[in-house]
Amino acid sequence: MSTPARTPRRSGIRGGETASGWLFTAPMIILLGLFLVIPVLMALWVSFSDWNGRGSPFGGTVSFVGLDNYSALVGGGGLAEQDFGTALRNNAWYVLLVVPIQTMLSLLLAVLVNRQILRGRGFFRTAFYFPSVTSSVAITVLWLFLFSASGAVNKLLAFIGVNGPNWFNDPSGVLHNLLGAFGVETGPAALTGNTFLGISFWEWLAGPSVAMSAFILMAVFTTSGTFMLLFIAALQNLSGDVVEAAMMDGANGWQRFWRVTLPQLRPTLFTVLTLGLIGAWQVFDQIYTGTQGGPGKTTLTPAYLSYQAAFTNQAWGQGAAIAFILFVIIVVFTLLQRWLLAERGVSARRMRPYLPIPTSGGSK
Amino acid sequence: MSSTVKTRERTVSPSRRLRALSREQLPNRQVAGRSLLYAILIVLAAIYIAPFLIQVATSFKTDGDAASNPMSLLPQTWSTAAYERLFLNSDFPVWFQNSAIVTVFVTLGRVFFNSLAGYALARLHFRGRNVIFALLIAVMSVPGVVLLIPKFLVINQLGIYDTYVAMIVPLLTDAAGVFIMKNFFESIPASVEEQARIDGAGTFRVFWSIVLPMARPALVTIIILSFQGSWNELSHFIVATQSPELTTLTKGVASLASGQLSQGTQYPLKLAAAAIMTIPVAVMFFIFQKRIMNTTDGAVKE
Incomplete structure (x- = not known):
């Protein structure tokens, strides 16, 4: 099999590398195959089957049901579709708020902490990063206490004269509440009458529930530190020359940040947005520990719904189908974002001011 | 101006x-x-x-004090009742022990297997290396939450459900760690190991006694990430075990949060449990603070 011409020449200090190469990587390959590749293939089969958790999913009693599990979720008209739609709605609002807020906050923290004149940088970095090392379970327990009806957050709100909500027991949507404050209690018939994935458009536009908002704040609290570190590292890798040049050209601090520093941070921004997006679509631990999808299913997420369908309701095919749809959603969003943030060529018209001016000097 | x-x-x-x-x-x-x-x-x-x-x-507050003064930083009367209850009258010590066992084995295993594979991918020239590397990248992109049901299926099929093996071995899969080690090995000069090879040392010998000691910075990164990862892991233990003797801290404290072991809210008890479970990662964090603050960029680099 091996090419005869090359092998003898290789047998110096590179002798036997093929064998040891495979030997060294074998444990990892076996582990990844056994606990990642094979399981995914098994789950793919389960998502096309009617396995109910009894016996082996590959036994004779289990039959192939085609796309039944998937179609029940995206067009079945039943409870499964409604729950899936609700979970997607909840998680979509969560992503829509968490990803931009945590990205902006972590960038702000990085810029503030990275100031040369600042003393006690280490202290501030530690303070902002610490929530990131603690487990999601511990933070959720803490959050349940802080955001309880008579908890610290509501005490703080009462201090400034605001009557805080009963956070984790309040299923009302934030946007609906906002509209309610202006007297809009029910939506137009066009929105309430038509449905998508089993829930009306008016419900899609409810915004995150008050309970979900508490989880949104928690996500921002726990992840901003990690992303702050990524931004700090990127800021420190930037060379000062470009900023200095901009300074000589008379750009003020604000312009320097938006026109000079931020464009150079694009790769890090991409990393942070991608990691944020992938993480925000996978909300599970918090829901399992804190609310189990309640109140009123407004903190249900696809990840938790998938777990619940399989492990609690024994609807394994459906649970697996939800997991695969979630997988596709994450991949699509990542690709979409990659496309949106891609480095595009600058058009000739926009490039013109930057081209070398033919006459030297005096043109201004 | x-x-x-x-x-x-x-x-x-x-x-x-x-x-x-x-x-x-x-x-x-x-x-x-x-x-x-x-x-x-x-x-x-x-x-x-x-x-x-x-x-x-x-x-350190009493239940009543915690409910009526949720913001105060000083308990009205200091009470260690929550800690006594946790350590003397609950399964908490068992949970702690299980988390510790899993964390130690996962961390050791990852350090060994990641560096072994990372070294091979960075330094050894062999057929199929690029294919393995491509697979590694593909595998890294699979989101963890999607794997809950798949992991249960394979654990069940292998007959290891509800054992330490099921808790530890699947957590050894760490494509990102291999990636970190590979990047590190590529950054150190090859001349030292080549010298040893000429002196007649075998590949494993070179790896074990020459390359690995040089890789300490990257190994520390792996240790930090796996310690934190396995100590804070929840979802894997939910699908891999069910018996109370194999409950870990994350799973146990999560069950506390949803009201087991307690009547009423019992916030001091829950918060004490959450605080204790934060201590090991906090200690780890403060020991390696300098490294964490400097290496995360290297670790998550695209």
């Missing part, structure tokens, strides 16, 4: 006093800006730290 200073200088340039004045004004402005920066940072830091202070304070 700077333009006004300039014009003033230009118009009354002979007067030295005025020039001195304008020079004094600049530091004033800087002082104001600096104070604002500190004010913003201190407020933000307070928001980030306060929850943890409240957590620790509340764990």
Whole structure:
């Protein structure tokens, strides 16, 4: 099999590398195959089957049901579709708020902490990063206490004269509440009458529930530190020359940040947005520990719904189908974002001011 | 602002006093800006730290005190009832022990297997290397939550459900760690190991006694990430075990949160449990603080 011409020449200090190469990587390959590749293939089969958790999913009693599990979720008209739609709605609002807020906050923290004149940088970095090392379970327990009806957050709100909500027991949507404050209690018939994935458009536009908002704040609290570190590292890798040049050209601090520093941070921004997006679509631990999808299913997420369908309701095919749809959603969003943030060529018209001016000097 | 200073200088340039004045004004402005920066940072830091202070304070309160004074940082009467209950009258020590066992084995295993595979991918020339590497990248992109049901299926099929093996071995899969090790090995010069090879050392010998000791910075990164990852892991243990003897801290404290073991809210008990479970990762964090603050960029680099 091996090419005869090359092998003898290789047998110096590179002798036997093929064998040891495979030997060294074998444990990892076996582990990844056994606990990642094979399981995914098994789950793919389960998502096309009617396995109910009894016996082996590959036994004779289990039959192939085609796309039944998937179609029940995206067009079945039943409870499964409604729950899936609700979970997607909840998680979509969560992503829509968490990803931009945590990205902006972590960038702000990085810029503030990275100031040369600042003393006690280490202290501030530690303070902002610490929530990131603690487990999601511990933070959720803490959050349940802080955001309880008579908890610290509501005490703080009462201090400034605001009557805080009963956070984790309040299923009302934030946007609906906002509209309610202006007297809009029910939506137009066009929105309430038509449905998508089993829930009306008016419900899609409810915004995150008050309970979900508490989880949104928690996500921002726990992840901003990690992303702050990524931004700090990127800021420190930037060379000062470009900023200095901009300074000589008379750009003020604000312009320097938006026109000079931020464009150079694009790769890090991409990393942070991608990691944020992938993480925000996978909300599970918090829901399992804190609310189990309640109140009123407004903190249900696809990840938790998938777990619940399989492990609690024994609807394994459906649970697996939800997991695969979630997988596709994450991949699509990542690709979409990659496309949106891609480095595009600058058009000739926009490039013109930057081209070398033919006459030297005096043109201004 | 700077333009006004300039014009003033230009118009009354002979007067030295005025020039001195304008020079004094600049530091004033800087002082104001600096104070604002500190004010913003201190407020933000307070928001980030306060929850943890409240957590620790509340764990030493009585139930009534915790309910009526949720914000105070000093208990009215100091009470260690929550800790006594946890350590003497609950499964908490078992949970702690299980988390410790899993964390130690996962961390050791990952250090060994990641560096082994990372070394091979970085240094050894063999057929199929690029294919393995491509697979590794593909595997890294599979989101963890999607794997809950698949992992249960394979654990069940292998007949290891509800064992330590099921808790530990699947967590050894760490494509990102292999990636980190590979990147590190590529960054160190090959001349040292080549010298040893010429002296007749075998591949494993070179790896074990020459390359691995040089890889300490990257190994520390792996240790930090796997320690934190396996100590804080929840979802894998939910699908891999069910018996109370194999409950880990994350799973146990999550069950506490949803009301087991307690009547009423019992916040001091829950917060004490959450605080204790934070201690090991906090200690780890403070030991390796310098490295964490400097290496995360290398670790998650695209």
